[in-house]
Amino acid sequence: MKSVIMLLSCLTLGAANIDPPIKHDMFLFETPFLIGKWHIINPNLETRNSDEFLSITLLLESNYRFRIWVRNKDHTVKTWSGDYSADEHNLVIGLSSSSPQTFEYNVNPSQLILNGVTMTKILPRYLSGYWRSSVVKGDDVSASKISEIDLVLYPNFYFSIQSFTYTGMKKYRDGVYYIEDNNIYFIFDDGEQESQFALKRDQLFLTNEDSDTYIAFHRGGLD
Template sequence: MKWYVAILSFVCSGSGLSSSHKSDLTQFDFPFLIGEWYLVNPDPEDPHQDFMSIHLTLSSSYTFAVQVKKRDSSVEYWEGGYTASQDTLMLGTHMIEPQIYAYQTTHNRLMLNGVTFVKSLARSLVGYWQSEYLSGTELDVVGVTQIQLILQPDFLFFIRSVDEQGNEAVHRGVYYTESDHLVLLYEQGEHDTRFQVSADQLTVNFENGAMVAVLNRVE
């Protein structure tokens, strides 16, 4: 059952929607690894640490990229493939000497051998969004008339939906992004959507057009 039906479980019980296959992103085994991770040197004057910052990108295609900004303002770059288990991350799978790390992760923190990286998000997506217009091939089945969505910079989300009778439902969870994918994870499961953001307007496409929400930023 689609996530937006779960959100409206109080107001749309028994609604039937056509199903579609989940994208590969929702099938990825380690979703909390995906993202843009940053480490800033807390003591740049320490002569034993020759870097200012490290930017690590991990993608769902099992590729990575690392940019290291050095103290002399030069930049080192490294990319390749990676593998992961529940507690081990290997960078450079096809290299003679890959780097192996013990890791732990949450929805917004990644610890590699005890060193903590913080996940970063484009500020344009963060905010409080209110629906201006809803459409879609299954909008009549879903019965939604209004959506409010909050995307926090710490990768927590809050969503409130209202139906034609004024009944409302609220859900909270965590989210992650990759390219134009916005994946919402909540107690009942997860759902992959596609999004576009332009200035102060966010468009979210659910299930290949089953429901499309155009939302405006609320200041």
């Protein structure tokens, strides 16, 4: 743990301020599960020689920009930002800084392991749970004669979805999802789908910029 915080703390703000690059089409991004906000709480707070921080949050974006927040025991917060790169095995943070740091990593939809230290992906508040559609509109869903959709978003970034048609047919699919900004990306065994989402405590709205699809959900309970 101490080696990780020391490496992260060595990063500087780097070169002059520039406009961040445009974010990528996530379906073309080579390591999409890296994208998101990752968090770890210091597990050694009660020990005398523990690191002087409460938690670390690491944001990785698809335009290869990062930001780190380190919350200290005195509740001050230090931040660093800059560029990163990644291949299948290594994550390099602070490419434009005076001391780029290289981490070996493993990642799954909900956990990022950096040099053996596990960080957990942060889920937007109120997003997980069971959602039942109240409005389903759009040419795509109309062509499929879909009348109702049940969507379950699990906190570990897995999901299941079941759609029902006016003729009584139903289709079940499951997979993993990930989020960047207000975009949610669903990965199925047989495909993938992008939507924009808006969230209130008990309402979820999904739209698609490339179609006229609009789905309004209300929070329900599993039957």
